[in-house]
Amino acid sequence: MPRDTDALVHVHDIHFAVIALPDGSLLRVDSNLIGQFPSTADHWTETRLGARTLSGLSYLLSSKGIGSSESSQVVAMTSFPPPTTSGTVYALSRDRTFRSFTPSGAVSYSTTLPAVPPGKLVTLDPGSTQASTKPSVLLPPDPQKLIRAFPGPTTNTLCVLVFIPTESSSTSGGFFHLFSSAGTALRPLVTFEAPKTTGHAHLADFIVQDATLYTLWDKEGQSMVQEIELAFDESSMAEQQWQTAYYPSEIELAPAYLDELLLAAGSLTDKFFEAIMRPGMFSPLTLQIAIDQYTDSCRSLPGPAPPQLLAAYTNVAEQIAAVVGCTVRLTRDPHTGAAQHTKYWNALKRDWEGFIARCREVERSARWPLAIGLGGEKDGVLVIERERVATLVPGDFALQLHKDLERESEINSQYELLDLIWKLREKLGPRTMRKLEDQLVMMLQQELSFAFADVVSDSAARMHYRDYVDEGLESWVTMRLSAIRNVDAGIRAIMDSIGGYDQTIVKPEQTEPDLAESRPPVPAVSAWRRASIASYVTASVEARYELALSLAGLLYYLADDLHTWDPTLLGEILVVFRGAAMLRYITRQPAGDIVSPSLLADGAGNDDDVVLRMRNMHVSARRYGFKPTFSLVHRLLAQDSSPVYELPQAAHVFLDATGLLQSVIPSHATKLEVQVCETLRLLGYHEVAREMLSWLPRTPGVTYVQGRLWLEEGRLDDAATVMECLAGSFGSRGALSDEDSEALAAVLPGAELFGTEFDCYLHTAGLFKTASDTLHEVSFTQLAISAAPPGTDTASLWHGVIRGLTDLGLYEDAYASLVSTPYEKLKRECISQLIYRMCEEDAVKRLMSFNFAGLADEVEDALAFKVRNADPRIRPFYSRILYTWYISRGDYRNGESTRNIAGKLPARYLCSSRFVFRVAAALTMYQRARKLGALIGDLSDFVSLTELQLEAYVVGMNALALIDQKNAWIVLPVTGETEHEPRKRRKLSRNVPENRYSAGKRDAEIVHLSDMQYEYTLLSARLELIGRDPTLLSAGGLTLSPPSIIMRLAQNNLFSVAMATARCLKEDMTDLFGHLTRQCLRLARNPDAVVAEDTSDWLLTDKVSSWPGTPTDRGWRFLRQALERHDGSETDFRYSKVTLETILEYDRASPPPPWLVHTLETQHPEYLIRTCLRYDNLDSAxxxxxxxxxxxxxxxxxxxxxxxxxxxxxxxxxxxxxxxxxxxxxxxxxxxxxxxxxxxxxxxxxxxxxxxxxxxx
The missing domain is CATH 1.20.58 (Methane Monooxygenase Hydroxylase; Chain G, domain 1)
Structure with missing residues (x-):
């Protein structure tokens, strides 16, 4: 046959396959094994199976259409499943000819089956034409599953079941022919018709297991399973009844249901999004295909695409929430400019409805039935759909009851009241029931502080329930109720059906510990089995909720008569609805996000896949891959270790473990209910846990779980409030009931109650510490200290309080706790932490306001340590802080260092009792200045470090100046660092002989106020020079001697600075005045040129520029005043002398200024005369x-x-x-x-x- 021909293939096993040929014959392919196992050396044998029977009679008898290749096309084949010795192949062609082929290639049996069941006619549909319903001569050409071979009732008997479809019939989807064989001969046994419910349905597949026929039907796009016990004679088969299995009732997101969703409070987007993301509503692939189609349609619209369409998303849920509705815009009325919100919401609703319609359309094709098969021993019959797998299980009583009510089947008289309230619900309509449901939820999520009858009556009045009940409906309901003998019994029967479980469930009880230990471990339940149980739980809970809602609706109808009811019965009705509602909420929650199909499976493709796509240049090709998506019930089942996994028992075990249907009083929360909420919190489903807690009363167990939940959600104040209130439940003052004690202990660490409030406060403080909430951690630690039993060591608690308050910046409270703690060692350990934190947070002013009574030494030691070791360039400046500490206490110089050497100084140094002060500001700032000076290594930091150093010198000098000048000195210990500084320092006083103090004492250095002034002046001059000429930094400016510095200042025309520096440093100013005199001479000779130069800025100061006269006059006046200030008898008027000599050297003919001559005539006439002789000025001499x-x-x-x-x-x-x-x-x-x-x-x-x-x- 041609290479590209499509053909039907039936594979019997690895050694035997059959291929259907276009002419109706078969090609059998067998492998001839050389060895025991297949190998590459195996040979295949082809055998053509003809359409001729053994006797040849069927081949000679031709009929209309039989000879054509179209009618002979085989559409179904089968063989007896292995292991078997039979090699017979059975085939059915389009003309309904059924044949059996022997292994040798002959046709052992052939017959043409009728198009309609024998003895019956095709029933026409109303309105259908005869042509459209006429039995088709040929079967559809597509391959179909119409033949099955299975073992017969006896050992050597084989049976074959053939199905002939009659899809045009309204009474049945087709009929079956049952054949039996003994050897190669077939004989017909029974012909029976499919049930009436299969009219217009398509048989997708069928199997036979243990004489039971299971059929899978495509009923309007939905799977339907029919089963029947096979009998091997006509009379027995006619007595058998078909059993039908459907999916449980599922909600369809039709427009009417979407309108119902909008009746409740909340946003449209949230409600629709929650609906489509419910577990089991749509498959992940459906959602991805729908959102891709929606995105493509939005991109095709004219204009720029919204940014939501171009963004990348991590999962499908995020993409749907962002993209759907992104093209809808809020418009404004062109005439009034008012926002048209109604149009916006209508457009947004249509957009969401359109997307949901896409999802439904894609999901409809995803749920097409494909095959039916058998699973493992405990899996039973499996139904395979395009994107789903289902299992056939018996329904529990709630499901069966709900099914009967929906289909209006006859139910037991015991549930006559249920039938009544179900019909009442249908007559009220979905909108009224939605409002009633909202009222119930709102009522039960509040504290029920009044009688149940009053609460329900008030809720019914607020809803105006009676407005929805017309007179006819009221009369009918009243009549039906009067016909029921015992309403209470009917109600309890309904509640038993809602909260009841399979009676075969036996809870394991551990009576012998050694037996429990020897019990074999429970095997892990597969993910498939958990998914099946979760699906069953969802269906059962939905049915129970519908029954519970109908029963609660009866309370609203009889709201005026509830005062005569038993309050216990009312409470049970309300609590059973509460449990069903909580379970329903859980079943509707997904367990996690859907993995985006746009991502490769498992996050990325393997290397070979990437290389292949790059090689083929299909880089953008997408490979759809999904991780399984489950419901929250599936996740909860994973936490369960129950050994029961058969359905429905496994589902009932789960429901029983939740305890949500076992409560009897609305004002109580049982242990199991609290544990469910705690489990949800531990699994991270905070929103679900919060919703579940909102249903339960505020018992201690619920309060604890609520506090833990708020703590994890960041609602710290709320969590602290409830946890503090909870502490009163422990200790001798606690008054918990047995139920509350059991529920609370179940969620506490160790499953035991705390013995005292102290233990509760400690536990709560640990929780807030884990949450990094220092404020409430400290608060509960303080409560724990206050409630600590006598003799308890609370040192660690005090330490936590002090540390926490310090971290929070509550320094006053931290200080109060520090001085209040009874542990002296703890005070010394924590005081440095408090001080350092306050310094780092710039709270020095508050630090100085603390008294630190008895702790001053620790404060000083802590600050001094930082002064010695911290970088003085980086805030906080601990030296300044320590200086402030000293000043605030009237201590102006260091007594710490001087006290260390007090015994080794002579008596002349001990001139004041203040010498032994604890700490001095002057010493602190002087040490800071020296430390900053030692850090000047990087020339780029010279200016900033020098400014800080000058500031330290100034502050230190000011502090030292406050002391009596006879004692204006400080004492420094001499260390290796001070003796080997990187820069040369002026030698300071070190006059204490070594024999004057004891051995082992360090050498000391005495620094006077004048020494500080010297260092300050020298450093300030250097900074001034480098500020004007930064190149000096790299040219040795830091090593210039004082005379060189003074001369450089003069050369920069900084005469005032140079003179002040020389005066402070006690340096000679001869060269300085000589340079100044030359400047005056140049100014006198050519004043315009000198003024125009940059070197004349010394004449532009405020003082000099205010003098009258020419620049030359002001220059000579500046020189005269400088000589009057700095020259005199102590200098032997040498500066005046050098001024005279400079003038004479410059120009002997020009007479010196009269004031200069007068000074020298008066003070040094001989020098004046000799100078005149030396310069040959005889007239002047x-x-x-x-x-x-x-x-x-x-x-x-x-x-x-x-x-x-x-x-x-x-x-x-x-x-x-x-x-x-x-x-x-x-x-x-x-x-x-x-x-x-x-x-x-x-x-x-x-x-x-x-x-x-x-x-x-």
């Missing part, structure tokens, strides 16, 4: 000599004769001046006059001196 002699003569005239001879003149110098004048050939005329006057003065002076000498004798 003669003039200065004359002035000197005249001043001397004036003094001589004023003195007594006895002392007048004691006057003295530099005669040698005068002689030198005269000789120089005599030797000067070009002496000026003025010089000659002065020379003559000088000689005359000398002559007259000699005479007066001689006269005074004679008089003195």
């Amino acid at each position: 003669l003039d200065h000599v004359l002035a000197l002699m005249r001043r001397s003569d004036a003094r001589l005239a004023q003195e007594l004769p006895k002392t007048s001879a004691a006057t003295w003149l530099p005669y040698t110098l005068i002689d030198q001046v005269l000789l120089a004048a005599d030797s000067q050939e070009d002496l000026s005329s003025r010089g000659k006059v002065l020379q003559k006057e000088l000689r005359s003065e000398i002559t007259s002076r000699i005479k007066r001196v001689q006269k005074f000498s004679q008089a003195a004798r």
Whole structure:
């Protein structure tokens, strides 16, 4: 046959297969084994099985259509399933010809089966034409499962069952022919018809197991299973009855149901999203296909696509929530500008309804039945659909009762009341029942503080229930109720059906511990089995909830008569509805997110897959892969270790374990109910647990679970409130009932109650600590301390309180706890933590406000440690904080270091009792300055570090200045670091002889206030220089000597700074004044050029610029004032001398300033005369000599004769001046006059001196 021909293939086993040929014959392929096992050397034998019977008679008898290849096309084949010795193959062709083929290739049996059951006609549908319902001559050409071979009733008998479909019939979907064989001969046994419920249905598959026929039907897109016991004679078979199995009633998201959802409060999007994500509603593939189709349709709309359509999502649920409705926009009225919210909500609703319609359409094809088969021993019959697998199990009583009510089947008279309330519910309609359901939920989720009858009556009145009951319905219900003899018995029967379980369930009781230990372990239940149990639980709970809602509806109808009812019965009705509602809520919750099909299975494809797709350039190809998606019930079943896993017993065991249908009083929460909520919380389903807790009364067990839930959700204040209230349930003052004690103990650690409030507070504090909630951890720890039994060691609790309050920034409370703790060691351990935290959080002001009575030493030690070890560049600046500590306590210098060396200082150093103060601000800041100086290694940090160092010096000097200046000094211990500093420091006083203090004491360094001032001035000058010329950093600016620094300041025209620096450092200013004088001379010679230079900024200060006169005048005035301030007798007027020499060197012809000459004439006349001689200025020399002699003569005239001879003149110098004048050939005329006057003065002076000498004798 052609290579690409499609053909029907039947595989018997690994050695034998049959292929249907187009002409109606078969091709049998057998393997001839060489060895015991198949190998690559096996040979295959082909045998053509013809359509001719053994006798050939059937082949000679031709009929209409039989000879054509179309009518001979085989549409079904089968053989007896292995292991078997029979090699016969059975085939059915389109013309309904049934044949059996022997292994040799001959047709052992052939017959044409009728198109309709024998003796019956096809029943036409109303409105159908005869042509459309005429029995088809040929069967459909598609391969079908129409033949099954199975063992017969006896050992050597084989049976074959053939089905002939009559899909056009309204009474049946077809009929079966049962054949039996003994050897190769077949004989017909029985012909029986499918049940009436299969009309217009398609048989998807059927199997026979233990003489029971199971058929799978496609009934309007839904699976339907029919089963019947086979009998091997006509009379017995006619007595057998078909049994039908359907899926439990499922909610369909039809538009009417979606409208019902909108009747309750909440957003449209949340309700529709919750509905489609319910477990079992739609398969993951359905949701993915639907959202892909929806996205593609939205992208096809004109205009830019919304960003939601272009984003990537981690799962299908997230994609649906973001994408559906993203194209709907809120519009405004073009005339009024008002927002058109109604149009928006209508459009959003239509958008969601359209998406849900897509899901339903895709899901309809996903639920097509494909095959029916047998599972394991405990799995039974399995139904295979395109995307689902189902198992055939018996329904429990609630399911069966619900099924009978829905189909209006006859039910037991015991449930006559149930039939009544079910019909009442149907007559009220879904909208009324939805409102009634909301009222019930709202009522039961509140504390029932009044009588049940009053609560129900009030709820019915608020709902206006009677407005929905017309007179006809009321009369009918009243008549039916009066016909029921015992309403209470009917109600209890309904409640038993709602909360009842299979009577075969036996709870295991452990009476012998050794027997329990020897019991074999329970085998793990497979995921498939758990999924089956979860599905069964969901169906059973849904049926029980519907029954419970109908029963609760009866209470609303009889609300006015409930005061005559037994309150216990009312409570049981309400509590059974509560349990059914809670279970229903659980069954509707998914267990997790759906894995996005856009991702590869298990997160990513393997390397080979990636390489293959890259090789084929199919990089964007998508491989749909899903992880299984389960309901929350499936997850809860995984936590159960019950050995029961047969249905319905396994489902009933689960329902019984929840205990939600076993409560009898609404005001109580049983142990099992509380445990269910705790299990949900532990599994991480917080929203579900919160909803479950809202149904239960606020018993201690519920309160504990609620507190734990709020704690995990971040509602810390609420959790703290309920947990604090819960503590009163323990200890001698606790008054728990037995039920509350059992429920509370079940969810506590160790499943035991706390003995005292102290234990409860400790446990709660640990919970808040785990949640990183320090505030409430501290609060409950404090409560634990207050409730601690006598003799309890609470040191760790006090430590936790102090640490927690410190971490919270509640420093006042932390300090109060610190000083209140009875453990002295703990105080010393915690005080440093408090101090460091307050310093780090910039709470120094609050720190200084604390007294620290008895703990001052610890405070000082803690701060001093940080001062020594912390980086002084980084906040907090502990040296400043320690300085503030000292100042706030009136301690201005360090007594700690001085106390260490007090015994080794001589008495002259101990000049004040204040010398032994504990800690001093001056020492702290000085140590900070030194430490900062030691850190100046990186030139880029020089400026910032130097500024901090200068600040420390200033603060230290200010503190030291507050002390009596006779004692303005501090003492430092000398260490290796201070002796080997990276920079050269001025040698400070270290005058204490080693023999004056005991051995083992460290050397000490005494630093006076002047020493600090010296270091500050030197550092400030360096900073000033480097600030003006940063290149000095790399050119050795940090190692410049003080004279060099002063000279560089002068060269930068910082004359005031240079003079102040030199004065403080006690350095000579000769070169400084020489440079200043030269600047004045340049200014006098060319003032315009000098002013235009950058070097004239010293003339632009506020003080100098305010002086009158020209720049030259201001320059000379600046020089004069500088000399008056810094030059004098202590300097021997050397700065004035260098000024004069500089002027004369610059220009001998220009006369020096008169004020300068006057100063030198008065203080150093001889120097002035010699300087004039040295610079050949004879006129000035003669003039200065004359002035000197005249001043001397004036003094001589004023003195007594006895002392007048004691006057003295530099005669040698005068002689030198005269000789120089005599030797000067070009002496000026003025010089000659002065020379003559000088000689005359000398002559007259000699005479007066001689006269005074004679008089003195």
